[in-house]
Amino acid sequence: MDKKTPDELAPYFELAANMNILVVQVPVAWRDIESEKDVYTSSLVEKYIELCDKYQMKLEILWFGSYMCGYSVEGYIPDYVIKDTSTYPELKPSAAYEGWLGKQYYLKPNTSALVEREAKALKQMMEAIYHYDNNHGQKHTVIGIQVENEPDMLATRHNQEHGYTPEQLWPDLISMLDRLGQVVKNSPYDCYTRVNQTTTYSDYMEKSAEIAATTGIDYVGLDPYENTMLAIDGKLRRLRKIDGNFAHIAENGGEYTNNDLLTLKALSLGCGYEIFEVITTPHPDLADWTLRGVYNPDFTPKAHTQRIVDAYKIFKGAWVDLASADAKDIIGFNLKYDDGQEQTTENQNTTHVSIKWTTNSRGVAFAVEHNNCLTVASTKNDQMVFRDIQIKKIEKGHYDIDGNWNSEGDVEPMNQLTMEPCIVYKIQF
Numbered sequence: 001m002d003k004k005t006p007d008e009l010a011p012y013f014e015l016a017a018n019m020n021i022l023v024v025q026v027p028v029a030w031r032d033i034e035s036e037k038d039v040y041t042s043s044l045v046e047k048y049i050e051l052c053d054k055y056q057m058k059l060e061i062l063w064f065g066s067y068m069c070g071y072s073v074e075g076y077i078p079d080y081v082i083k084d085t086s087t088y089p090e091l092k093p094s095a096a097y098e099g100w101l102g103k104q105y106y107l108k109p110n111t112s113a114l115v116e117r118e119a120k121a122l123k124q125m126m127e128a129i130y131h132y133d134n135n136h137g138q139k140h141t142v143i144g145i146q147v148e149n150e151p152d153m154l155a156t157r158h159n160q161e162h163g164y165t166p167e168q169l170w171p172d173l174i175s176m177l178d179r180l181g182q183v184v185k186n187s188p189y190d191c192y193t194r195v196n197q198t199t200t201y202s203d204y205m206e207k208s209a210e211i212a213a214t215t216g217i218d219y220v221g222l223d224p225y226e227n228t229m230l231a232i233d234g235k236l237r238r239l240r241k242i243d244g245n246f247a248h249i250a251e252n253g254g255e256y257t258n259n260d261l262l263t264l265k266a267l268s269l270g271c272g273y274e275i276f277e278v279i280t281t282p283h284p285d286l287a288d289w290t291l292r293g294v295y296n297p298d299f300t301p302k303a304h305t306q307r308i309v310d311a312y313k314i315f316k317g318a319w320v321d322l323a324s325a326d327a328k329d330i331i332g333f334n335l336k337y338d339d340g341q342e343q344t345t346e347n348q349n350t351t352h353v354s355i356k357w358t359t360n361s362r363g364v365a366f367a368v369e370h371n372n373c374l375t376v377a378s379t380k381n382d383q384m385v386f387r388d389i390q391i392k393k394i395e396k397g398h399y400d401i402d403g404n405w406n407s408e409g410d411v412e413p414m415n416q417l418t419m420e421p422c423i424v425y426k427i428q429f
Helices: 010-018 043-054 079-083 112-135 152-156 166-185 204-212 229-240 259-268 284-292 305-317 319-324
Strands: 023-029 034-036 058-068 097-099 102-105 142-149 192-197 219-222 330-333 344-349 354-359 365-370 373-378 383-387 393-399 405-411 416-418 423-428
Touching (some): 034 112, 043 112, 058 166, 152 166, 152 204, 192 204, 204 229, 305 373, 305 393, 319 365, 319 393, 330 344
Antiparallel strands (some): 097 102, 344 354, 373 423, 383 416, 393 423
16 A cells, blocks of 8 residues: 555664564455466565575565455455456455455355465465575575454454355355465475464354364464453463464554563463564554554654563564463563553462572563473563572573574573573572
């Protein structure tokens, strides 16, 4: 919408990197890959990968195909699909209207021609990613594909407009997601697939389980747009119960001032968390969405931006241990209240270590036990006291994008540690 060329996108990726993001999520539309029927290009995807490599981030591609928030959107779909309504039928042609990217309407899900064409474009993109990766050092920059964006809204939100019930649409919608996901899974490039779900209908968790049970979709996450610990905790615990699912908050508003704590809550449960979004378009048609960004549209920080930047620095620095440890050995501190506490002391335990943590300045802190080490950090000048272990060594450092630990010097091995803000410590015992 802002009509940026790919070469003008570098400042946005740099901003994300400066926010200490490890994985950036970027939309790629069907039209971006197939501009005309059987005319394919991979230039935009390759540019995204190039920028992620430049700024040391991994990339998750949000595939905007037939459905974005349950709508079929002209700006994301090739013209030949939009114009040929007999081959690619709509649920209700009279329901179409002019939206922010042209015609917004409702393609009938899982029709054979539609799936065939979208699958072909998706296959072309996956093969392009594979070849680019092979020709640029096999960095495996792209780690996952989100299949469509909140496609459940077609079945659950827009029913009054198109006239179909959830029961009429869900089987075809899930089948279509499965088939598109299988295109990714059967490609030569190895990455996960996932679907993001809204939470505005009563059986969203049951439908999430149905989607996660398909062959093509690995994981399902939720877009709750809630900022209480209780809400995020409850949803993630239910998602964890879905067999084989990686529970995650797939979107949550960047305007929430406690996103640092909400992210830590997810990590402490062994789950994932994504903020929507780093920065929002200033386009007047989306003025109501400007609040969603962690940064203002003019790249200036908001009042809570530094909180998130600091928290994500320690999460990023310890990402290997946070990703690898058992959830019972990941402790988040200052999570008792939605906004945290300015001054507090907590006592918590991992399998082998008892930890007393004290903050006097609303620290956001964690401790992770993994492979006979304890990795700890705080956003503030907090104190931790360790019991039940004999400490052999303490060093400062961080994990790089490839998962290698980079030491930044040793600290005297004591059972009481006064932490420097935003520094990760690895304690061997």
